[in-house]
Amino acid sequence: MFxxxxxxxxxxxxxxxxxxxxxxxxxxxxxxxSLHSSGQRAKELLTSCRERIAACLGADAREIFFTSxxxxxxxxxxxxxxxxxxxxxKTKLVSTAIEHHAVLHTLEKLQKEGFEVVLLPVxxxxxxxxxxxxxxxxxxxxxxxxxxxxxxxGTIQPVSEIGKICRARGVLFHTDAVQAVGHIPxxxxxxxxxxxxxxxxxxxxxxxxxxxxxRRGAPIFPLIEGGAQESGKRAGTEDVPAIAGMxxxxxxxxxxxxxxxALLKRLQDKLIDGLLRIPHCALNGDRNRRLPSxxxxxxxxxxxxxxxxxxxxMGICAxxxxxxxxxxxxPSHVLLAIGRVHDVAHGSLRISLGEENTEADxxxxxxxIPEVVSHLRNMSPVWRDLLAGxxxxxx
Numbered sequence: 001m002f003x004x005x006x007x008x009x010x011x012x013x014x015x016x017x018x019x020x021x022x023x024x025x026x027x028x029x030x031x032x033x034s035l036h037s038s039g040q041r042a043k044e045l046l047t048s049c050r051e052r053i054a055a056c057l058g059a060d061a062r063e064i065f066f067t068s069x070x071x072x073x074x075x076x077x078x079x080x081x082x083x084x085x086x087x088x089x090k091t092k093l094v095s096t097a098i099e100h101h102a103v104l105h106t107l108e109k110l111q112k113e114g115f116e117v118v119l120l121p122v123x124x125x126x127x128x129x130x131x132x133x134x135x136x137x138x139x140x141x142x143x144x145x146x147x148x149x150x151x152x153x154g155t156i157q158p159v160s161e162i163g164k165i166c167r168a169r170g171v172l173f174h175t176d177a178v179q180a181v182g183h184i185p186x187x188x189x190x191x192x193x194x195x196x197x198x199x200x201x202x203x204x205x206x207x208x209x210x211x212x213x214x215r216r217g218a219p220i221f222p223l224i225e226g227g228a229q230e231s232g233k234r235a236g237t238e239d240v241p242a243i244a245g246m247x248x249x250x251x252x253x254x255x256x257x258x259x260x261x262a263l264l265k266r267l268q269d270k271l272i273d274g275l276l277r278i279p280h281c282a283l284n285g286d287r288n289r290r291l292p293s294x295x296x297x298x299x300x301x302x303x304x305x306x307x308x309x310x311x312x313x314m315g316i317c318a319x320x321x322x323x324x325x326x327x328x329x330x331p332s333h334v335l336l337a338i339g340r341v342h343d344v345a346h347g348s349l350r351i352s353l354g355e356e357n358t359e360a361d362x363x364x365x366x367x368x369i370p371e372v373v374s375h376l377r378n379m380s381p382v383w384r385d386l387l388a389g390x391x392x393x394x395x
Contacts, residue, residue, distance in 0.1 A: 001315050001364050002315040002316075002317075003315060003316045003317070003357070003361045003364055003365060004317045004354070004356075004357075005316060005317060005318045005351045005352060005353055005357065005361070005365065006317045006318055006319050006350075006352055007202075007293055007352040007353060007354040008151055008152075008154075008179060008202075008293070008294055008319070008350060008352035009319055009352070010201045010202070010207065011201060011202060011203065011204045011205075011354060012204065012354075012356075013204055013205065013206060013245065013249070014204040014205075014248070014249050014252055014253075016248050016249075016252055017204060017205050017206070017245040017246070017248045017249035017252070018245065019248075020241075020244040020245050020247070020248040021206055021241045021242060021244060021245035022241070023244070024045060024240055024241035024244040024245075025241040028041050028042050028045050028240055028241070028244075029042070030042040031237055032045075032046045032229075032237075032238055032240060033227070033228075033229060033237065042240050045240055045244060046066075046238055046240055046243060047061070048247075049240075049243045049244055049246070049247035050064045050066075052247040052250070052251055053211060053246070053247050053250055056186075056250050056251060056254045057181070057186055057187065057188050057196070057198075057213060058186075058187035058188050058189050058190065059188050059189075059213050060216065062216065062231075063188075063213055063214055063215060063216055064211050064212075064213060065211065065212045065213075065214060065220070065230045065231070065233055065234055066209065066210075066211055066230060066234065066238055066239075066243055067209075067210045067211060067212050067234060068208055068209065068210060069199040069200075069201070069207075069208060069209065069210035070100075070102060070176065070178035070197050070198065070199035070202075070210050071100075071102035071199075072210065072212075072223065073195075073197035073198070073199075073210050073211065073212035074100070074102040074103050074106060074174075074176050074197045075102065075106050075223060076212055076220070076221075076222075076223045076234070077145075077174045077194075077195035077197060077212060077214070077220075078093070078103065078106045078107065078110070078143065078145060078174060079106065079110070079221065079223065080195075080214075080218075080219050080220045080221045081093075081142055081143035081172040081174060081194070081195070081218075081219065082110050082115055082142055082143060083219075083221060084142070084172070084219035084221075085141075085142020085143060085172070086115075086142070088142075089140070090139075090140050090141060090142035091114065091115050091116055091140055091142065092115070092116045092117075092118065092138065092140040092141040092142060093107055093110060093115050093116065093117050093118070093141075093142060093143050093145070094118045094120065094133065094136045094137065094141055094143065094144045094145070095107055095117070095118070095119055095120070095144070095145040095146065096119060096120045096121075096122060096128045096146055096147070096157075097119045097120065097121055097122060097333065097334075097337040098122050098126060098128075098147070098150055098152075098153075098155075098333070098334045098337050098338075099119075099145065099146075099147055099176065100147065100151055100176055100178070102176070103145055103147070103176055104119075104333075107119075107145075115142075116140070118136050120132045120133060120136060121337065122155075122337055122338060123338075124338055124339050125155065125285060125286035125289070125338070126150060126153050126155035126284065126285040126286060126334070126337075126338045127155050127156075127157060127158070127286060127289060128146060128157055128158070128162075130158050130161045130162060130165070133146065133162050133165060134165050137165070137166070137169050137171055141169070141171050142171070142172065143171065143172045143173070143174060144162065144166050144171055144172070144173050144174070145173075145174040145175070145176070146159060146162050146173075146175060147175060147176040147177070147178075147179075148175045148176065148177040148179070148180040148186070148191075148196075149177070149179045149180040149183075149184065149290075149291050149294075150179070150285070150334060151178065151179045152284075152296060152332055152334040152335070152350060153284040153285035153290070153294065153296040153334055153335075153338070153350075154179075154285055154290040154291040154293070154294025154295070154296060154352075155285040155286050155289060155290050156180070156184070156289050156290060156291065157175075159175050159191050159193065160190055160191050160192060163175075163191050163192025163193055164192055166192070166194075167192050172194045172195070172218060172219075173192065173193045173194050173195070174193065174194065174195040174196070174197075175191060175193045175195070175196050175197075176197050177196050177197060177198055178197055178198055178199045178202055178210075179202060179291065179294075180291070181196075181198040181202070181203060181250070182198075182202065182203025182204075182249070182250055182253035182254065182257075183202075183203065183253070183257070183260075183261070183291055183292070183293060184257070184261070184291065184292075185257070188213050188215070193213070193215070194214070194215045194218040195212065195213065195214055195215070195218065196212070196213040197210065197211075197212055197213075198210055198211050198212075198213075200242070200245065200246035200249060200250070203249055203250060203253040204249045204252070204253060204354075205242075205245050205246040205248075205249030205250065206241075206242040206245040206246060206249075208239070208242060209239055209242035209243060209245075209246050210246075211246070214233075220233050221233075222234055222235060224236055256355065260355045261292045263355065264292035264293050264353055264354075264355070264357075265292040267353055267357060267358075267359065267361075267362050268292055268293070268294075268295055268353065270359070270362050270366075271295050271351065271353075271362050271365060271366065272287070272295055274362075274365075274366040275295075275297055275366070275369060275370075277370075278299065278369075278370050278373055280299070280300040280301065280386075280393055280395045281297055281298060281299045281300065281373075281395060282297065282298050282344075282395045283295070283296070283297055284296035284297060284298060284335060284338065284340070284348070285338070293352050293353050293354065294350065294351075294352050295350070295351045295352070295353075296348065296349070296350045296351075297348065297349050297351075298335065298340055298344045298345065298347050298348050298349075298395065299347045299348075299349065299373050299395075300343075300344055300347060300386070300393065300394060300395045301347065301376075301377045301380050301382050301383035301386055302347045302373060302376040302377055302380060302383070303346055303347060303376070304320035304346055304347050304348045304349060305320065306376055307320075307347070307349055307369075307372055307373065307376060308320060308349070310372045310375070310376070311368060311369070311372055314368045314372070316364070316365065316368055318349060318350060318351050318352075319349075319350045319352075320332070320348045320349060320350060331345035331346050331348075332345055332348060335348055341394060343382070343394070344394050344395060349369070351365065
């Protein structure tokens with residue numbers, strides 16, 4: 001049996017999105033910046049896709065800028081807000097300890113340039129406290145950046161409350177919504193954000209394409225120079241076929257969201273209840289305030305990499321956390337931030353389901369995961385020490 005349970009890493013393209021992509025690649029291949037008829041057809045399709053994506057987010061089409069994906073969108077938003085703040089003498093950037101590395105690494109670079117970076121802690125359930133965000137804002141704050149939903153443990157952050165505070169204090173607000181868009185309702189006006197990042201391959205669209213929402217009036221500077229595309233804010237010929245696939249995938253995901261969420265929540269509840277029967281394990285993140293697709297666990301006494309490889313041999317594709325750091329031997333910064341110690345954080349498993357997953361898939365997961373965990377523990381000298389009382393159980 002084969003079970004793909006790594007949708008937080010990437011998704012399979014929807015048939016409709018793939019058709020939109022191939023149709024555009026075959027028939028609308030002109031450069032949208034060209035004045036001839038072929039170029040103008042591409043420009044018309046680009047304009048239509050911008051309007052369709054904006055409608056899905058409650059935005060205006062003029063507020064949507066196409067990028068290569070979430071990482072670029074995050075980089076451009078954060079740098080734009082930081083440099084705009086610098087002109088006003090504002091050099092403080094506020095974020096959280098559980099952000100995606102596209103945010104954290106950008107903040108690290110800016111810190112080396114002289115900006116003050118404050119990374120707020122989160123609760124043991126993986127949620128930032130609104131009062132902590134409010135308390136961190138002062139007259140020097142240029143930007144607050146808090147993700148909408150965490151990519152590793154799936155927790156949904158109180159972004160609407162944070163947006164209201166930022167607006168009242170005159171501080172720019174960015175949210176990395178890469179894991180959320182297409183999976184839970186996202187309305188930029190309800191959130192009150194100035195910037196929002198999304199990536200098509202997280203909601204069954206093509207890889208290598210995304211978008212950045214920029215509220216009208218918010219500062220936006222180009223990361224890439226060389227042309228006047230995207231209103232002069234992102235140089236480079238737009239990938240019209242990929243953008244067509246992204247718009248189609250997003251519309252379909254939003255249209256199907258209610259039914260898909262209900263299915264995934266039912267499967268998630270069954271999965272969590274089943275995995276909690278394994279001794280000395282723990283669910284990572286709040287049980288209820290989370291994406292319906294994302295389930296993250298830690299299992300004491302094993303290594304997550306071994307767990308993944310053995311599950312792969314059984315036809316199960318999952319992950320230990322973010323796909324962007326899968327080559328790292330360090331424990332997840334997200335799991336450390338919610339209080340998991342190193343030894344426990346190393347034994348993590350992220351299962352992220354999609355709309356094509358079934359109850360039979362979950363039954364297979366619940367058959368294989370306990371079996372593999374038991375097998376690895378029986379081989380582990382650490383587990384033997386725990387059973388013998390030479391070490392103390394943590395979970």
